[in-house]
Amino acid sequence: MRRLDLRDTSVDYRDIVPRAEVDVEQALAVVVPLCDDVRTRGEAAVLDAGERFDGVRPDALRVPEDELRRALADLDPAVRAALEESVARLRRTCAAELEESVTTVVADGATVERRIVPMDRVGLYVPGGLAPLVSTVLMNAVPAQVAGVREIALASPPQAAFGGLPHPTILGACALLGLTEVYAAGGAQALAMLAYGTVSTGGDVEPVNLITGPGNIYVAAAKRHLQGTVAIDSEAGPTEIAIIADVTADAAFVAADLISQAEHDPMAASVLVTDSEDFAARVDVELEKQVPATTHTERIRTALDGPQSATVLVRDIEQAIDVANAYAAEHLEIQTADAAGVAARITNAGAIFVGAFTPVSLGDYAAGSNHVLPTAGCACHSSGLSVRAFCKNMHVVTYDEAALREVGGHVVTLAAAEDLPGHGEAVAVRLAR
Template sequence: MSPSLIRRLDLRHDDTQDLPRAPLDVARALDVVAPLCDDVRDRGEVAVLDYGERFDGVRPTSLRVAREHLVDALAGLDPAIRAALEVSIARLRVTCEAELESTVVTTVAEGATVERRIVPMSRVGLYVPGGLAPLVSSVVMNTVPAQVAGVGSIALATPPQAEFGGLPHPTILAACELLGIEEVYAAGGAQAVAMLAHGTLATGGDVRPVDLVTGPGNIYVAAAKRHLRGTVAIDSEAGPTEIAVVADDTADAAFVAADLISQSEHDPNAASVLITASEDLAAAVESELARQVPRARHHERITTSLAGPQSAIVLVRDLDHAVEVADAYAAEHLEIQTADSAAVAARITNAGAIFVGGFTPVSLGDYAAGSNHVLPTAGCACHSSGLSVRAFVKNVHVVTYTEAALREVGHHVVALAEAEDLPSHGAAVSARTGAPARAGEST
């Protein structure tokens, strides 16, 4: 029997072993990314062009993509691809509009209101990968929630392609035009994130800094987002893709194998993990991988991904143990292919997105489910969420009190200020209510 394309990790009797993870994580990548981002801050567009030439093998004549290229790209787009993009946009727009929160005004007492005002970000930067694959779907996933949120200024960066003379991939440009994104830059990788975060105005360029950077990318893009957090807001660390499948004997091994392969196709560093208590299913999936992988267009990339330390078939004791392991892994994409899969999915706490049942593959979510495929990776789903309208808005409290309302609660403010030894805080109330000042208060 030929060796399996993917290793097994047996947790049935020893669950202290580390779960599958990529050897290069964001923390290690920071050592490479931090000086690069600082260089872009200091040298601006010249640095971005230098890194593009180094990493992408091409130096665009201009970072800003002229509008005519967007128009031409859409005019030349395959009608079938345009139709698919329009369906993807329409379905995502429906869910985004449902997610959009409304301003809420709460009356906490007579004459006292607190308004939670929903305010869109003023300017955002969207990152769309274009290295091994031109991720046109990421144009949709980034742009639609930003537009529904009401963001007024949107800039999009995507890598230049030597094949297209330093322009980004034409399908990506066509999607930008279809969605009305006019500010597009031929810049990729960590340098693009730094360009969006710092802007280039201080170094004589034309790129205005953004308030938020969103979008997926490789490990260096994720590291750049971590490094620049604070300078700019980020959605999450959406690095190399990953899939985990919780499955039992009811699962179709051909489906499971196809889904593992679908995510391995993205990147040699992509992670594909099967979590199961069934040795029979594990063996059947191994056989299906051996059958399906050689037939795949990108079989070399897929083979590298499946053979890496980030991928494995994880054997567990039972379904309860599978749920426990899935929550600990906190997958970007988690499929549930079990009996009563909806009930199992309801028990999951940590996942970027959950795909329930044998006919809900991750690739559906990548394109046309109506969900967003920009999701936290590398275990970050335990504390971060996938991209949504909420990422593109802020909550601002607007507080309004009448004189009578302030008098009614003012003595409590004074008491708490005194408890914190901040008497001038209380004095700011007493000056308005005429209440006697305490010792140490200014009047």
């Protein structure tokens, strides 16, 4: 990886930290006509796009339930056991995060309830390009189920190798979770199908209220375009890892973790932030040793050599914390002498992994945390996917006559101050009784 020396730098780190060159606006030029076509022609447009981009045209978009049951029956027992453990841990954290409705007594006879209401219907997207991301099925579906979402639709790209169905491991995970509405549709066309529905064009897909799940740049562009028609979790782009490490860290561990995210995508970002040139050199040695031994060597080398990846040299851990908060990584590992103390000072990260034995890969699968996280610096204002994303807050206001009389005069006064006399009259007519 290239070196970026910030030891004598005091400028805004946001302007110089490594970042993938992702042009969502350019992708919109492809995505907008595609989404418009799906809105106009429905399922036929989705199938046409699948044939064009995925190289296969399924017999139907919806996956038959017997195929889901077959995929579950054929699931490798070890994979099933791992999925079940991951689900159990994720359900525990989701249940703990689920908020309860709260009623406040504002005055005698006056209450305001903040009611937690799950979404009626959501759409989940699971990529299937370079890897069958079976774990993403869990990360999307389990929080939705714990939240109490009534209807869950899931889309994943059709695979030519499997007769136009999504990858069988993905289908097995869907069946394991009891998901029955599964579609063989990928990319922007899948998101448009979920957002617009296809009922108006003669299909069977009902529109959803919310779409969650990661994807490539075209999926991110589709989310940007469809937002407003439907709610989204975030415009998740290429994955990224940042690691704050000092001389106490294990270079082999750090190198392996940088590789783990580079394995996702040639545009994935791997960033090491360290105050030790000697340690940076040891990590380089480990990378040269470990990368050739991996399965996806070419993909990993492309990611590590790209402009989005670098070893960032800093003066000390204080500067490392500032750089990390400016970078706002999707995944941030801390491998320092006082990892917990450093973690406590991080304000911008999708998820933080503390200590030498908490690699990002643990969070990808079985930590109990969620791996659908904000990328591209969006962790400075956005959060990872959780049960809360599938819920709404709704105020329920109840006043009796005496309570309205107590405060009604103030309402009339404020309405007059805003030159909205009709507002005041809606109260005054009641006070006159």
